[in-house]
Amino acid sequence: MKSILNELGVVPYINAHDTITLYGASRMEESTIEAMNQMAECFTDIPALQANLGDRIAKMTHNEAAYIANCAAGALQLCAAVCLARGSDYIYRYLPDTKGNPNEIIVLHSQHNCYDKALEAAGISARVINMATIKPLDEALVLQAAKECGKIVTAEEHNIIGGLGEAVCACVAEHCPVPVKRIGVQDTFGHSGPAVDLLKQFGLCADNIASVTRTFVGK
Helix, strand or coil: CCCHHHHHCCCCCCCCCCCCHHHCCCCCCHHHHHHHHHHCCCCCCHHHHHHHHHHHHHHHHCCCCCCCCCCHHHHHHHHHHHHHHCCCHHHHHHCCCCCCCCCECCCCHHHCCCCHHHHHHCCCECCCCCCCCCCCCCHHHHHHHHHHHCCEEEEEEEECCCCHHHHHHHHHHHHCCCCEEEEEECCCCCCCCCHHHHHHHCCCCHHHHHHHHHHHHCC
16 A cells, blocks of 8 residues: 555555554544644644643543653653652753752663663663673673772562672672672562562562662662
8 A cells, every 4th residue: 555655765564563653653543633633723832732631641541640742752751851850940951961960760671672762861870780690790790880880789589698689799899899789588588479569578679679779879
């Protein structure tokens, strides 16, 4: 089927993956297309429109708030900027310059993707190292992080004794002493139960890891 992509000389895709903005827009309902066509003929206060639509979507989806962004990367960048500004118009105006202000965010390894750059564009400094093995330990990578960051936080679904945290501590103690915070099972016996509940009980949930890390780095 001929489309505008053919006229532009761009190869169209058969998307068998998912709705990903990197590939283009999703296949929208006729009512959505009609609404977009109507809006294309109007002028209005965009911030007021955003606020109104956000309230409507939040109620429909049973969320505290909602905001329409141009794409996933745009949404991440905007959210990061708001968090960095912490309500200050002054800080927001000078982003991505975050000198003198907290500018780090924890990103789960499983969530690392091309959208990380959107966070960096807002002024966030993020580093997450996925240590594939403890033996052999990638000592060069550990020491590089120690020299550049000054502090290290390890998180593992394992006892902090004999695990990644202890291996990292031994490495930096010999070659580049820096403070290390080990997050993991605090030398207690394990037991069975739902994975989510166990992670929360042993302090391995995202909220606790973020809280411990902020306290440790003083932010």
